[in-house]
Amino acid sequence: MRRLRLRPSTDNLLTYGLVIVAYIVIRILIASGNISSALQGQLVPITAYIVMAISLNLTVGVLGELSLGHAGFMSVGAFTGVITATLLSTFADTTSLEWLSLALGMPWLRLALAMLFGGTMAGIFGFLIGVPVLRLHGDYLAIVTLAFGEIIKNVMNVIYIGCDANGILRISAVSANDLQLSEGGKIILSGPMGAIGITKISSFTAGFILILITLFVVLNLINSRAGRAIKAVRDDKIAAESVGISTWRYRMMAFVTSATLAGAAGALYALNYSTVVARKFDFNTSILILVFVVLGGMGNIRGSIIAATVLTVLPEVLRAFNEVRMLAYAVILILVMLIRNNSTLRRLFRRNGRNGAMRKKNLLNGGKGDEA
Amino acid sequence: MNAAKEKTIMVPLPSQAIIPERDAAKKPILEVHRLGINFGGLVAVEDFNIAVGRTEICGLIGPNGAGKTTIFNLLTKVYKPTSGAILLDGKDTANMNTVQINRAGIARTFQNIRLFRSLSVEDNVKIGLHNEVRYSMGTGILRLPKFFKSERRARERAMELLDIFDMTHLASHRAGSLPYGAQRRLEFVRALATNPKVLLLDEPAAGMNPSETEELMSNIEKIRDRFQIAIVLIEHDMRLVMGICEGIAVINYGKIIAKGTPEEIQANPLVIEAYLGKKKGDEAC
Amino acid sequence: MDFLSYFISGISLGSIYAIIALGYTMVYGIAKMLNFAHGDVIMVGGYMSFMATTNFGWPPLLSVLFAMVVCTVLGILIEQLAYKPLRAAPSLAVLITAIGVSYFLQNAALLIWSANPKSFSSIVPFDSLRLFGGKLIISGTTIVTIIVCIVIISALNTIVNKTKVGKAMRAVSEDKDAAQLMGVSVNKTISITFAIGSALAAIAGVLLCSAYPILMPTTGAMPGIKAFTAAVFGGIGSIPGAFLGGILLGIIEILGKAYVSTQLSDAIVFAVLIIILLVKPTGLLGKKVLVKV
Numbered sequence: 001m002r003r004l005r006l007r008p009s010t011d012n013l014l015t016y017g018l019v020i021v022a023y024i025v026i027r028i029l030i031a032s033g034n035i036s037s038a039l040q041g042q043l044v045p046i047t048a049y050i051v052m053a054i055s056l057n058l059t060v061g062v063l064g065e066l067s068l069g070h071a072g073f074m075s076v077g078a079f080t081g082v083i084t085a086t087l088l089s090t091f092a093d094t095t096s097l098e099w100l101s102l103a104l105g106m107p108w109l110r111l112a113l114a115m116l117f118g119g120t121m122a123g124i125f126g127f128l129i130g131v132p133v134l135r136l137h138g139d140y141l142a143i144v145t146l147a148f149g150e151i152i153k154n155v156m157n158v159i160y161i162g163c164d165a166n167g168i169l170r171i172s173a174v175s176a177n178d179l180q181l182s183e184g185g186k187i188i189l190s191g192p193m194g195a196i197g198i199t200k201i202s203s204f205t206a207g208f209i210l211i212l213i214t215l216f217v218v219l220n221l222i223n224s225r226a227g228r229a230i231k232a233v234r235d236d237k238i239a240a241e242s243v244g245i246s247t248w249r250y251r252m253m254a255f256v257t258s259a260t261l262a263g264a265a266g267a268l269y270a271l272n273y274s275t276v277v278a279r280k281f282d283f284n285t286s287i288l289i290l291v292f293v294v295l296g297g298m299g300n301i302r303g304s305i306i307a308a309t310v311l312t313v314l315p316e317v318l319r320a321f322n323e324v325r326m327l328a329y330a331v332i333l334i335l336v337m338l339i340r341n342n343s344t345l346r347r348l349f350r351r352n353g354r355n356g357a358m359r360k361k362n363l364l365n366g367g368k369g370d371e372a
Numbered sequence: 373m374n375a376a377k378e379k380t381i382m383v384p385l386p387s388q389a390i391i392p393e394r395d396a397a398k399k400p401i402l403e404v405h406r407l408g409i410n411f412g413g414l415v416a417v418e419d420f421n422i423a424v425g426r427t428e429i430c431g432l433i434g435p436n437g438a439g440k441t442t443i444f445n446l447l448t449k450v451y452k453p454t455s456g457a458i459l460l461d462g463k464d465t466a467n468m469n470t471v472q473i474n475r476a477g478i479a480r481t482f483q484n485i486r487l488f489r490s491l492s493v494e495d496n497v498k499i500g501l502h503n504e505v506r507y508s509m510g511t512g513i514l515r516l517p518k519f520f521k522s523e524r525r526a527r528e529r530a531m532e533l534l535d536i537f538d539m540t541h542l543a544s545h546r547a548g549s550l551p552y553g554a555q556r557r558l559e560f561v562r563a564l565a566t567n568p569k570v571l572l573l574d575e576p577a578a579g580m581n582p583s584e585t586e587e588l589m590s591n592i593e594k595i596r597d598r599f600q601i602a603i604v605l606i607e608h609d610m611r612l613v614m615g616i617c618e619g620i621a622v623i624n625y626g627k628i629i630a631k632g633t634p635e636e637i638q639a640n641p642l643v644i645e646a647y648l649g650k651k652k653g654d655e656a657c
Numbered sequence: 658m659d660f661l662s663y664f665i666s667g668i669s670l671g672s673i674y675a676i677i678a679l680g681y682t683m684v685y686g687i688a689k690m691l692n693f694a695h696g697d698v699i700m701v702g703g704y705m706s707f708m709a710t711t712n713f714g715w716p717p718l719l720s721v722l723f724a725m726v727v728c729t730v731l732g733i734l735i736e737q738l739a740y741k742p743l744r745a746a747p748s749l750a751v752l753i754t755a756i757g758v759s760y761f762l763q764n765a766a767l768l769i770w771s772a773n774p775k776s777f778s779s780i781v782p783f784d785s786l787r788l789f790g791g792k793l794i795i796s797g798t799t800i801v802t803i804i805v806c807i808v809i810i811s812a813l814n815t816i817v818n819k820t821k822v823g824k825a826m827r828a829v830s831e832d833k834d835a836a837q838l839m840g841v842s843v844n845k846t847i848s849i850t851f852a853i854g855s856a857l858a859a860i861a862g863v864l865l866c867s868a869y870p871i872l873m874p875t876t877g878a879m880p881g882i883k884a885f886t887a888a889v890f891g892g893i894g895s896i897p898g899a900f901l902g903g904i905l906l907g908i909i910e911i912l913g914k915a916y917v918s919t920q921l922s923d924a925i926v927f928a929v930l931i932i933i934l935l936v937k938p939t940g941l942l943g944k945k946v947l948v949k950v
Contacts, residue, residue: 150927229499235491
């Protein structure tokens with residue numbers, strides 16, 4: 001028999017603490033100029049990936065369903081966010097209300113609203129996609145999420161969106177000229193070229209705050225009545241129904257929450273670049289985030305944060321060995337999975353003593369671990 | 373066992389089912405009429421009729437593969453019946469699904485234990501309390517005062533229920549790591565937590581030694597008395613069935629072949645032939 | 658006439674998907690795992706055939722055989738090194754490992770052959786077939802692809818249903834432990850499955866590159882995903898299902914490209930998949946599994 005690890009509240013404090021300390025340390029490094037510019041450029045993407053990993057962990061680790069299309073929600077959030085931010089700045093220029101113009105002139109407010117709308121739109125997509133997807137289970141569910149991710153990518157690739165000088169949106173599926181923008185109009189989304197001419201308003205601090213909000217939502221959700229119901233559905237659907245838990249409701253709740261957070265992360269990510277293409281949010285990105293989740297430990301939120309950070313920084317660090325770095329990355333991935341999941345190999349590598357090994361097995365074996 | 377206890381007097385209903393005399397004043401909590409299911413032509417259960425009194429302990433016995441668990445699955449709508457009606461407290465359950473059945477008052481345990489294995493014992497019971505201690509997702513995320521109040525209540529209720537089986541000291545253990553007997557008891561507690569009117573126990577004594585079984589028997593009766601609920605159980609351990617069940621239905625090949633009090637069942641030649649075989653009145657596993 | 662022409666190219670592309678899907682479906686049916694690296698074995702097959710013809714100057718048929726041998730060995734190696742230690746592991750762990758193998762193959766190919774696309778010359782020496790006075794032109798590659806696919810499917814169906822190896826495969830697919838107890842060597846059966854799947858991947862690689870003559874380290878990725886979709890479409894684990902799913906997917910893709918939109922053809926394919934799965938949750942020819950309670 002085994003007792004569960006730390007009390008959830010203590011464990012959660014540790015996670016928040018880790019994020020806050022990491023933020024402070026990086027801020028100090030930036031202030032003292034001890035951080036490479038390449039790495040500094042990675043800070044916002046890292047925060048976005050962390051949010052993606054945490055949110056995917058809600059679906060994969062806590063709900064126990066494999067999603068291969070998480071990047072699709074990021075895409076929806078990204079483009080919604082870009083459109084929102086562009087519209088808001090157009091609005092700031094044209095509105096006659098001085099206070100509104102002033103307020104919308106502040107980048108952080110536009111960013112916050114962009115993330116809010118991006119998240120909301122992704123959540124709506126999550127619901128619409130969830131209706132068919134959540135009728136399936138296991139591998140079939142996985143392939144349908146993959147399919148939706150690809151559909152979103154393909155559709156985003158042929159859509160043209162622009163807004164004219166008055167802030168009115170025009171949409172076309174043919175070409176940029178088809179938008180018939182008047183003088184002073186602006187193309188926001190240009191088909192295969194993606195979103196262009198984005199004003200970069202994301203910042204590391206914004207990413208940090210989004211991580212904190214994500215942690216707050218996900219950790220509190222996990223450790224509440226709804227979270228227990230989600231975990232119950234994961235562990236045994238039939239038993240969950242037999243005690244009066246609507247599996248549809250809680251599967252949907254986890255799926256939509258996960259999509260919403262991914263959408264917010266997408267907005268943060270897109271508004272960090274001057275252009276973003278739909279191809280960026282393809283199957284490979286979904287897989288990359290899934291790798292973060294699995295390596296960090298299913299259901300282990302802190303693990304997701306660490307894995308997302310390390311695995312985004314690692315290729316940068318390995319840049320010196322540019323030729324072989326992706327190969328090394330692949331080998332490391334395979335070896336980690338083998339060592340973690342094969343009892344013979346694990347025994348060879350066990351060195352953390354009994355307790356550590358137990359915890360590792362519990363958290364990292366890709367099985368159903370205890371939540372952070 | 374229970375030699376001192378008075379024997380229940382069973383009385384017939386108009387539908388010819390029998391229920392304990394003490395429950396006869398009220399209508400039966402569970403009435404099943406001509407229930408049946410076939411899986412693509414294979415008739416698994418046919419023409420199944422019983423009535424269960426409000427505080428009755430009712431046994432369902434029969435050889436392996438006779439269709440006993442299928443009946444539980446039909447009662448809880450895990451399978452949709454192809455014919456017949458199930459009345460819970462006089463209400464037709466035809467349009468209900470598994471979740472609604474539980475909310476209406478039927479809880480169950482499973483033959484091949486189905487716990488939420490990765491969660492703690494306490495959480496398993498709290499999940500059973502899902503529909504009793506309620507607050508919204510937003511309340512939970514925002515940690516509003518109602519969250520703390522409800523969680524405290526859920527914890528108290530969970531401990532109260534675990535205490536019935538002396539399991540409070542196991543509260544923080546992982547359900548999947550408990551020994552077999554404790555897992556069965558936990559499933560029992562979890563079902564009880566949903567505040568049922570009828571509790572279906574699928575082989576509650578499986579894998580238990582005689583002294584554990586003895587304890588289980590007194591616990592089943594204790595729970596019936598304390599919560600005033602009906603209990604229907606499937607069991608192969610004849611000592612348990614004959615010891616605590618008031619009405620017994622014997623099933624073979626998906627049909628009831630005999631119904632009656634333990635004494636009547638033990639004396640019924642059909643039952644002896646179909647089920648008890650040579651070793652009359654003893655364990656027949 | 659246009660329609661007929663598109664339809665035939667659809668069947669041809671579908672035949673390639675079907676051959677790849679067979680590898681997915683057999684491995685899934687027997688080892689219960691999604692071998693995501695399968696698509697990259699196709700790419701390796703393509704490069705092998707390319708090297709054999711351009712670098713060594715071997716005849717086309719020999720180059721195909723060479724590719725098959727290399728891919729078979731590669732498939733068995735991958736299975737032994739990466740998947741076999743994970744027989745008892747959760748399926749998600751195996752999936753991630755397969756993704757790791759896929760990354761590995763792609764990046765190894767990148768190191769060896771660089772990212773520059775190689776232009777692959779078709780290994781099919783036949784001329785195009787001209788019908789209806791030249792109105793309908795069917796390329797030799799198309800004809801060969803379709804014929805090869807039919808031959809492979811019939812051969813595989815015979816192997817699975819008529820031979821002792823096939824019986825072992827069906828037994829392992831039904832119940833690994835019971836098969837083991839009945840004296841079937843589970844490990845050997847799984848290895849054979851990987852070997853067959855990888856040899857087919859090599860053939861698919863050569864055919865794919867003959868039809869779409871650009872060879873890159875990522876050549877196998879998208880056809881891999883689509884063939885996997887085809888396998889699920891037809892009902893994963895079923896050989897006729899893989900055939901049916903592959904062919905239908907190919908036709909839908911080509912017709913979608915021709916009549917709706919080039920860029921949206923993939924979206925159409927995936928949308929059809931979703932609709933099929935909603936109507937028949939285990940695919941067109943998949944078996945319905947009853948959960949035992």
